[in-house]
Amino acid sequence: MVKKAFTRLMVALTLLLGTVYVGWRWAFSVNWGAWWIAVPLVLAETYDLLDAFLIGLTVWRMKIRGDAPPPPDGATVDVFITTYNEPVEMVEATARAARAISYPHETWILDDGERAEMRAMAAEVGLGYVTRSDDWVDRPRHAKAGNLNNALLITEGEFILVLDADQIPDPSILDRTLGWFRDDQVALVQTPQWFSNVTGSDPLGSQAPLFYGPIQQGKDGWNAAYFCGSNAVLRREALMQLGVVGYVREVHVAVRDALAAAERILTRALRTSQEQGRHAMVAVATVRTAARSARQALDAGSHVGEVTYEFQSAVDAASRSLVNHDVAMMRADLASFNLPMELSSEAGLLVIDDRALDLLSDREWSPLSALESVRQLVRAVDVDRVDEAQPMMPMATVSVTEDMATCMRLHTLGWKSVYHHQVLAHGLAPEDLGTMLQQRLRWAQGTLQVLLKENPLVQRGLSVGQRLMYFATMWSYLAGFAAVVFMAAPVTYLCFGVKPVHSYGLTFIALFLPYVVANQLLFFVVGYGVKTWRGHQYSLALFPLWIRACVTAGANVYLGRPLGFVVTPKTRQEHSGFPWRLVWPQVVATVVLVVACAIGAARLWLHAETSTVGTAVNIAWVGYDLLVISVIYRAALYRAPEPTTEAAN
């Protein structure tokens, strides 16, 4: 294929030129005297080169699939429409379109908002209506992942089409995608997300033609096509396997953690149990011994099921001995005084059968559970995950973006994913900057959460290609730091004459320019026919957001801090003026860059600076920075079309 060959040629050329340029930068042109700006700059350039390598690797294997084969025989499908707070009319439009999907299926509205109007609408349209079961009360809800997990346990279709509330499906969506599941190892078919309420210039950068195109096709080539949360079909069996494997892992971790803390807890409990007498102490000591041997068994590789069973049996025995002791004391007490005649008529009055003894010594009623720390420990060393609504969580809950984490786990288990490059659903994009920023922040935070919690580079079960594909996405979210350096470097040169690079002379231009041109050409070839510039602008212009995502995700994973959100009004903003609060870092950057240009020109004119080429290069650089940042102002001033044009049909 011509495009593929041309793409590979451009990739090779870009990476070659890039490596030469960055190699020259490290070896010959870093101005170590001004290391504080020189080193960040060369690091930022290296970051960019690695990014180019990862993108090059991605598109190298671009997989252009044609039509899918016909659906597997007799495949059964559930269509899930997830909603939390979207208006009923929006969900109804999606629901009616979902009902009209031509392949036989059942449609369900998964209403996490539990709204009466939604229930009524579902009944009227004739669709299933699902809300959380009682098990979720007072337990972590896990947002959309929890909503899907809840519904997975009460439906039974072999395949599941997931749709966000605003994603109007094409009637042929299942006919066109199910065929990929003829391959038994395929767990996921993702189709693009396309937005119908976006103007041609798309100031908010909602369409992602590079991602839902060459990037996904490239990832597909490495069997790493991503699940993006909506417009995707999933194989139930794969999700259930994920749930089972995840359950075993979570239980193992929980039991190990509980047993690790057991020694300390039980030693303290032993001290407090002195007040309850010798028998209580013996019982607690028994539990402590059981916890010790359980931990040893677990470390020695015993099955968590056996370990917990034996531990629970030992605890039961300790409880039983306490109950027996209490009962013996009662018998002795009762025997030592005369009871009224009618009561003492039966010989051996206090007849307590085994069932009663069992009940008195079970977990809820055992005297041992009077010691709260012991009670909690005993609950934790078990396999029923009492802290979660359901033991099985097929959709990953480690991240606010459940889709990526789930997909990575599917890949680690050896499942395949497919990217079907055909728009089969039309959704609604955010219509103002605030909402857009919030969405982007959430995606970035979620991705970084996964990176920090389950580093794809070291996940067993993933191929090298898959590891790099996941890593590429996470790597791209570090762009905010590089963007700051790319703005700071020309500013320090223009204002103070500080040179991070030894020469801005002709060698620099001769090495830098071909690399940049090749890079741009690569994107032109890869993204031929689609607009890639907007996405490129945002990868730099949203630098405050990317940095914030990195900082908050790090604080969340390592310090347990909440992620926090961009504060944004719920309702549509009506001509509320320029949103300074959302874009002030970009405004500051713009002012600094413009002032730096003026100072640089003045310095040249006053002969404080002698290199015309150096000043020109840096002013051109600033001009590029400004061009990139300018998108944020267009976005800030953007007003979505009036709601009448909003309805997608």
Place this chain on the structure above:
Amino acid sequence: MAEDTRTTVLQPTGRLNMVAAPALKTLIEESVAEGRDRIVVDFTDVVFIDSSGLGALIAGLKATRQAGGDLRIAQVPEQVMTVLRLTNLDRVLRAHRTVADASHDW
């Protein structure tokens, strides 16, 4: 009824379990020692009892009976009633509806 210096009402609260039982037992023994050997345990605010709690009640029953008094229980909640029935102790300790019912024939 003349001024009753022998009767006292105890009102434990919360969970009458292994941790709380020794205190109740001590309280009853002290009461008997002071001559108040007709004791009503009011269960209104008790939500739970285990075998140690039962043990304390029976020990209290023994202490009062040996002093010539009695220990009675009133306002017994469901879980406590279940435990009493399970152990057949409901035939030793009759659950009275109210504190007044429990002590009316003293």
